Amino acid sequence: MYDRQDFIAVPPLSSSLTLGMSPAKTAVTVPFAHKTASFGVSNVLDLGSGKGYLARILANGFGLKVCCVDHNKDRIKSSLRIHSLIQQEQVLQTSLGPSGNLHAVAAPIEEWENFIDEATSFFRRKTRLGEKELDVAVVGLQLCGDMVYRVIDLVSGCNRAGIRLCAFLVSPCCLHKVVSLRSKAFRASEVCVENIYKDIQEYLVERGFRNVHLGYLNIGYYYIEATR
Ligand SMILES: C[S@@+](CC[C@H](N)C(=O)[O-])C[C@H]1O[C@@H](n2cnc3c(N)ncnc32)[C@H](O)[C@@H]1O
Incomplete structure (x- = not known):
């Protein structure tokens, strides 16, 4: 596996952004957020x-x-409530109005076909009409x-006009719940920590992703990034 040299050193964020988060949650979420932002995708x-x-x-x-x-x-409601609290505080601190840049859908990810259009319309808000994809x-x-x-599976199967799912970043957890491996590189039953991370990377390549990379996040969590 990877050693701690791969740890993402990140600058601190305003304390209102980590409101209610445990130190452990902050320790994984903040570097993951920096990693997401580094794609340069809005x-x-x-x-x-x-x-x-x-x-x-x-x-x-x-x-x-x-x-x-x-x-x-309930978790979706909590997201929106805390987002609005943070925005109110930012309004007081900086006189900037709410940005309205967070949208939340309560749905299983498997109902992708039902929410992807809603997500696309949200992303499309306030974009230039000429901006095609x-x-x-x-x-x-x-x-x-x-x-x-x-x-x-969902991302690789998505060919929706108007959006390009160009970047991908995940951090797996609860590996003991992985039932079987999926890539051609392993037999389904060869489940162990090292194989799971390798298998996810192989599976991404088989599904047409490029630039697949495994890195260390923090406190025992790893991330896998890729592009399409
Ligand atoms: C371990 S939590 C991580 C939550 C969040 N990403 C974070 O880091 O704070 C996993 C989340 O996935 C959600 N979840 C699990 N299966 C899901 C599914 N099939 N569709 C949508 N959400 C799901 C759960 O409700 C839970 O909020």
């Missing part, structure tokens, strides 16, 4: 967004347009077990 689809910790940093700290998707309605980064932080594979 639109982000955050799958399995949970309480929106990552989304609020991307929207309020990096000024990106973020669409959160999670099947847990929107570049979108698809991210997922601490995706449990097989969810990473499901996300790869």
Whole structure:
């Protein structure tokens, strides 16, 4: 596996952006947010967004347009509530109006066909009419077990006009919940930590992703990035 030299050193963010986050959550979310921003893509689809910790940093700290998707309605509501609290504070501090750059959909990611148009219209808001294709980064932080594979299947199967899912970043978690490996490089039953990370990378390549890279995030979590 990778050693700590791959750790992403990141500058601190305003404390309002990490409101309510445990030190451990902050330790993975902040470098993941920097990594997402480093793609230089303004639109982000955050799958399995949970309480929106990552989304609020991307929207309020990096000024990106973020669409959160999670099947847990309460977590989606919590994302929007905290986002609006942060925005109110920013209005007081900087006199800037709310940016309205966070959108949230309560849906299972498997219902991709139902929410991808909603996400696209959100990303398209306030863009120039002539701008034909929107570049979108698809991210997922601490995706449990097989969810990473499901996300790869959805992204690689998406050929929607008007958007280009050009960048991909995930950090897997709960590896004990991975039932089987998927790439041709391994037998399905060869599940162990090292193989899972290699298998995800192989699977991405098989699904047409390029520039696949595994890196160390923090406190035992790894990220895998790729482009399309
Ligand atoms: C470990 S949490 C990570 C949340 C968030 N990414 C973070 O880092 O704070 C995994 C999230 O994925 C969501 N989730 C799990 N399966 C899902 C599915 N099939 N569709 C949408 N969301 C799902 C859960 O509700 C949960 O919020």
